[in-house]
Amino acid sequence: MKKRTVSLFLTTAMAAALLAGCGSSSSGTASSTASTAASTASTEAAAAASTTAEAADTTATEAASTEEIPGGRVYLLNFKPETDEAWQDLAQKYNDLGGNVTVLTAADGQYATTLQSEMAKSAAPTIFNIGSSTDAQTWDDYTYDLKDTDLYNHVSDHSLDVVYNGKVAGIANCYECYGIIYNKTILDAYCKLDGAKVTSVDDIKDFDTLKAVADDINSRVDDLNAALAGTAFDGTVTEAFASAGLDDGSSWRFSGHLANMPLYYEFKDDGVEDPTQGEATIKGTYLDNFKNVWDMYVSDSAADKATLASGSYNAEEELGMGEAVFYQNGDWEYSALTNADNGYLVTADDLDMMPIYFGVDDANEGLCVGTENHWSINAKCSQDEIDASLAFLNWVITSDEGRDAIDNTMGLSAPFDTFTGDYAPTNPFSAKASELASAGKTSVAWAFNATPNVDDWRKGVVSALTAYTDGSGDWDAVKTAFVDGWNDQWKLAHESN
Amino acid sequence: MDKTVKKYWPLFVLPTMAAFVIGFIVPFVYGLFLSFCKFTTVADWKWVGFKNYTKIFVVNGKVDTTFLHSLWYTSLFTIVTMLIINIVAFAIALALTKGIRGTNLFRTAFFLPNLIGGIVLSYIWLMIFNSFLARYSKTIVSTQWFAFWGLVIVVSWQQIGYMMIIYIAGIQNIPGELIEAAKIDGANSHQLLRYVIIPMLMPTITVCTFLTLTNGFKLFDQNLALTGGNPAKQSELLALNIYDTMYGTTGWQGVGQAKAVIFFILVAVISLIQNKLTTRKEVQQ
Numbered sequence: 001m002k003k004r005t006v007s008l009f010l011t012t013a014m015a016a017a018l019l020a021g022c023g024s025s026s027s028g029t030a031s032s033t034a035s036t037a038a039s040t041a042s043t044e045a046a047a048a049a050s051t052t053a054e055a056a057d058t059t060a061t062e063a064a065s066t067e068e069i070p071g072g073r074v075y076l077l078n079f080k081p082e083t084d085e086a087w088q089d090l091a092q093k094y095n096d097l098g099g100n101v102t103v104l105t106a107a108d109g110q111y112a113t114t115l116q117s118e119m120a121k122s123a124a125p126t127i128f129n130i131g132s133s134t135d136a137q138t139w140d141d142y143t144y145d146l147k148d149t150d151l152y153n154h155v156s157d158h159s160l161d162v163v164y165n166g167k168v169a170g171i172a173n174c175y176e177c178y179g180i181i182y183n184k185t186i187l188d189a190y191c192k193l194d195g196a197k198v199t200s201v202d203d204i205k206d207f208d209t210l211k212a213v214a215d216d217i218n219s220r221v222d223d224l225n226a227a228l229a230g231t232a233f234d235g236t237v238t239e240a241f242a243s244a245g246l247d248d249g250s251s252w253r254f255s256g257h258l259a260n261m262p263l264y265y266e267f268k269d270d271g272v273e274d275p276t277q278g279e280a281t282i283k284g285t286y287l288d289n290f291k292n293v294w295d296m297y298v299s300d301s302a303a304d305k306a307t308l309a310s311g312s313y314n315a316e317e318e319l320g321m322g323e324a325v326f327y328q329n330g331d332w333e334y335s336a337l338t339n340a341d342n343g344y345l346v347t348a349d350d351l352d353m354m355p356i357y358f359g360v361d362d363a364n365e366g367l368c369v370g371t372e373n374h375w376s377i378n379a380k381c382s383q384d385e386i387d388a389s390l391a392f393l394n395w396v397i398t399s400d401e402g403r404d405a406i407d408n409t410m411g412l413s414a415p416f417d418t419f420t421g422d423y424a425p426t427n428p429f430s431a432k433a434s435e436l437a438s439a440g441k442t443s444v445a446w447a448f449n450a451t452p453n454v455d456d457w458r459k460g461v462v463s464a465l466t467a468y469t470d471g472s473g474d475w476d477a478v479k480t481a482f483v484d485g486w487n488d489q490w491k492l493a494h495e496s497n
Numbered sequence: 498m499d500k501t502v503k504k505y506w507p508l509f510v511l512p513t514m515a516a517f518v519i520g521f522i523v524p525f526v527y528g529l530f531l532s533f534c535k536f537t538t539v540a541d542w543k544w545v546g547f548k549n550y551t552k553i554f555v556v557n558g559k560v561d562t563t564f565l566h567s568l569w570y571t572s573l574f575t576i577v578t579m580l581i582i583n584i585v586a587f588a589i590a591l592a593l594t595k596g597i598r599g600t601n602l603f604r605t606a607f608f609l610p611n612l613i614g615g616i617v618l619s620y621i622w623l624m625i626f627n628s629f630l631a632r633y634s635k636t637i638v639s640t641q642w643f644a645f646w647g648l649v650i651v652v653s654w655q656q657i658g659y660m661m662i663i664y665i666a667g668i669q670n671i672p673g674e675l676i677e678a679a680k681i682d683g684a685n686s687h688q689l690l691r692y693v694i695i696p697m698l699m700p701t702i703t704v705c706t707f708l709t710l711t712n713g714f715k716l717f718d719q720n721l722a723l724t725g726g727n728p729a730k731q732s733e734l735l736a737l738n739i740y741d742t743m744y745g746t747t748g749w750q751g752v753g754q755a756k757a758v759i760f761f762i763l764v765a766v767i768s769l770i771q772n773k774l775t776t777r778k779e780v781q782q
Contacts, residue, residue: 112744120538138537138747248725306634309727310627455745463729470639491557493747 069098069395072388077118078105079129079373086409093401094392101392119378126381126389129170131372132449133277134493136164143169144377144386150394151375154416159274159445162374170374174412177433177443178257178330179353179367180210181337183346186237186325189227190217204354206362207292214240214300217325232345236322241296243303243318246466247311253328254465255458256448258293259482260368261358262286264447276370278450280490284483289359291475297328298469306470309462320344328356331429335411353429355436355444366436367429370446371415452486452493460485532754549755563730564756567738568763574645574734575713578652582709583702586657590664591690604665608658615655615718622651623723637724644724644732651719656712660705667701668694699779703772710771714764735760 078087084105091101104125106114111129118125119142130136136143145167146152152168155161160172187201190213197212204210217224217240225235244254266285267275298305301324303313319327320337322345327333331353338348355365377389396402397416403423406414413425425431437443451457464481467473502509527539532549536542553564589607593600610618626637626647637647671694679693695702717736720726726733726741733741739760743753 116538116750120540134747141537141541304631304634307627307631307636309638310631310636311623312627312631453746456741459726460729463727466638466728470634472639488557489746492749495748 068391069094070384070388070391071098071100072382072384072386073123073126074099074101074385074389074392075123075125076101076103076127076389076392077111077115077125077129078103079111080410081105081108083410083412086405089409090396090402090405094395099392099395100388124378124380126378126385127393128376128378130162130374130376132451133162133164133169134450134452134454136162136169136376137494139376140165140169142376142378142380143167144379145169146171146377149390151390151397154394154397154418156417156419157415160371160374160415162276162376163274170376172371172373172415173375174373174406174410175369175371175415175430176330176332176413177353177367177369177430178328179355179429181319181327181329181333181351181353181429183233183319183322183325183350184352185231185350186224186228186233186322189231189233190224190325193220193223193227201352205357207289207357207359210354210357211292211296211300214296214326218300232347232350233322236345237325238323239302239318240300240325242315242324242327243301243313244294244297244308245303245311245313245315246308246462246469247313249311250313250315251309251462251465252458253315254294254297255461256451256454257330257368258290258328258356259458259461260444260446260448261293261356261360262290262482263450264368264444265289265358265360267447275445275447276449278447278452278490280494281487282483284479286358286360287479287482290482291478292359293356294465294469308469309466317344320346322346331413331427331433334427334429348428351428353432355441361442364440364442366441366443367433368446369433369437369443370449372446372449452489457485457489528754529758532751532758534754535748535751537748537750545751549751550759552749552752553756553759563733564738566731567733567735570641570645570732571714571716571735574648574716575710577649578656578713579706579709581649581653582656582660583705585653586660586705587664589657590661590668591694593661594665594668604662607661610655610657611659613655616722618655619651619719619722622647622654638727638732641728641731644727647723648716648719648732648734651723652713652716655719656709660709663701663705663708664698667698671697696778696780699775703775703779706771706775707768711764711768714760714767 076087076091078084084103087103087105091099091103094101104118115125115128119128128139128142130139130143143164147168151171152161155171157172157175160175161168162170162172182201184201190196191199191201197216198204198209204213217237221237221239224237228234228237245251246254262284263278263282264275266282267279269285270279272279298308315324315327315329316333316336318324320342334351336342337344337346337351353367355362355367357365375393377386379386381389396406397414398418403414403419406412407419407423407426411427413419413427413430414423419425425434433443448454460481461478464473464478468475468478531539531542533544533546534542535545535549554561593603593607613621623637630636630639630643635643637643675697676689676693679689684692715736716734717740720732720734720737721740724732726737730738730741735756739753739756742749742756746752
């Protein structure tokens with residue numbers, strides 16, 4: 001009898017632990033980090049409240065501005081972990097003026113889970129992030145129509161808005177660009193070599209030239225190193241392209257960013273007005289171009305083709321230490337590459353970015369410009385909270401404190417008409433994007449934002465790409481994963497229930 | 498005294514009971530309910546009946562074998578790790594109860610891996626595996642079998658120490674006179690093991706097989722960090738498969754929950770059977 005009780009107990013305990021585990025283990029960790037952050041935030045808010053009292057006594061001007069600030073509850077669930085501190089500061093400054101703002105940041109890669117558990121609470125986030133129209137679909141019941149709000153009227157580029165189900169569901173709060181980062185110094189040295197394929201970096205204007213240059217660099221590494229004697233990159237070069245890692249930490253550069261190119265051009269052919277909305281079925285018209293670029297990345301690199309998925313490569317470091325000349329990535333890499341703490345050899349003067357020449361419309365192609373950062377307002381909140389949230393965001397993009405934080409502390413390029421003069425974007429890569437755009441090139445939209453069930457789809461593509469690259473699979477499998485995978489996932493993601 | 502306890506027992510049980518209800522029963526029942534709903538957040542649901550359950554096996558009108566693959570892959574993984582962990586842990590426990598020099602040092606060394614978290618441990622092993630496999634131009638996710646044995650090695654390495662401690666406690670609990678009597682009766686070391694030690698250890702074996710069995714089925718961290726389900730979900734164990742369904746597919750939270758319910762029933766049935774089988778072999782002292 002006793003044994004039976006013990007076994008029964010063991011089984012129940014296990015069973016219960018199991019189900020509790022499945023249901024909430026992940027959200028459990030998320031919410032525990034969340035609650036710690038929330039408690040810090042609330043202590044900060046309390047501290048802020050006490051300073052408000054003092055501040056109100058001392059400065060009359062501040063007291064005057066307090067009147068305009070609605071006291072409704074504002075709760076911003078921040079998407080970018082690296083901007084957490086800046087947002088906390090900003091919230092405190094606003095609270096000093098009489099606001100009631102709490103900022104919580106989800107752990108890296110945990111936004112979806114954190115949002116899901118936070119939204120179920122009675123004090124749910126009033127401002128949250130949506131990445132794309134897919135997110136807008138998931139959260140359709142929760143997104144407030146931002147059309148004709150002050151915030152909306154300040155947007156300088158409405159192509160970045162997320163429009164879903166007839167609503168402006170999200171407004172971009174920053175935009176990013178990506179392309180091929182290259183080391184100007186090394187490339188200039190290459191151009192002066194005997195028999196170089198180009199005589200100036202500006203001559204690289206299409207895929208064929210880029211490939212010829214990359215092939216040549218990769219086969220003449222020693223000549224190039226000799227030519228670099230006396231510079232910071234004396235003998236550092238080992239490859240043309242930085243390793244194309246297919247591990248989870250790097251594969252999104254190809255299953256996301258590079259895959260954007262064939263998607264974008266196909267949507268454009270099909271006359272899709274907003275490429276970030278995507279299409280239900282794709283044909284993979286430009287997958288051969290995708291293959292050409294991919295083959296170039298892989299063959300013009302020193303990394304072993306068969307072990308790209310091992311996670312033992314660090315492409316950023318390869319470019320930073322002058323081993324690689326080209327590196328496909330985005331403007332967010334700028335601070336990492338130039339940060340003195342990282343000890344890289346490259347300096348701001350060595351860095352530049354060119355479009356990912358794709359062999360389709362190279363003459364008119366600019367950098368890829370878009371964002372996954374959109375503010376949405378929780379429509380299920382009270383009108384008070386919605387108004388207060390809108391007022392807070394409006395303050396962020398119009399006040400000096402807010403603009404300074406976004407521009408300088410967070411280092412983001414914000415697409416609002418208030419960011420001019422001193423607050424114009426400082427990142428040289430995004431400056432390059434604007435430069436190319438004003439020279440008549442077309443910025444490539446982030447068509448990959450439309451990817452249905454993005455994690456699943458990318459996993460399929462990366463697996464096939466890995467097999468193709470290490471020789472155990474063929475390119476047809478990549479095509480299948482890309483095209484059929486998209487069509488299947490789209491059906492799944494958009495089915496009505 | 499006894500009488501008072503008998504009278505007031507509900508009062509004493511209350512705190513634990515409340516914790517149990519809040520912590521286990523409520524989420525359990527709510528989870529069961531949600532598996533019949535389409536939901537975005539747990540407070541925002543719509544009843545859809547058995548739709549979630551059919552979607553586990555039929556996707557876009559085609560039979561989908563991802564879940565079934567995870568199921569047999571997990572079962573195989575569980576059986577293999579259960580055997581390896583228990584046999585090795587038992588052997589080490591036997592060796593470390595013989596009173597050899599440095600016993601405590603060895604016990605500590607074997608137990609240490611258990612103190613490192615699953616994610617960190619897996620990232621360390623990922624580095625080791627991939628550095629080694631790089632010599633042969635392979636990675637841990639080259640095929641599902643590389644991933645499989647990688648997982649087996651990591652999990653065994655981590656759990657053997659823990660099970661060893663339980664076995665050591667069990668072995669030390671066997672009365673000395675029993676072993677002495679057997680020796681006087683002329684039992685050799687093999688007979689001693691076969692007819693005295695193992696039967697006396699059956700309760701410990703029950704606990705250890707139970708733990709390794711459920712740990713195997715529930716494995717998540719190591720799977721996520723070591724293989725992430727690659728290649729192409731081929732190394733996805735059940736827990737990771739459920740997690741991926743929940744967060745990877747738009748609007749499929751309910752399907753993830755339905756999978757979790759099936760998962761629960763399965764593991765509950767298997768561990769009940771296991772418990773019955775091993776407890777039947779237990780002897781009373």
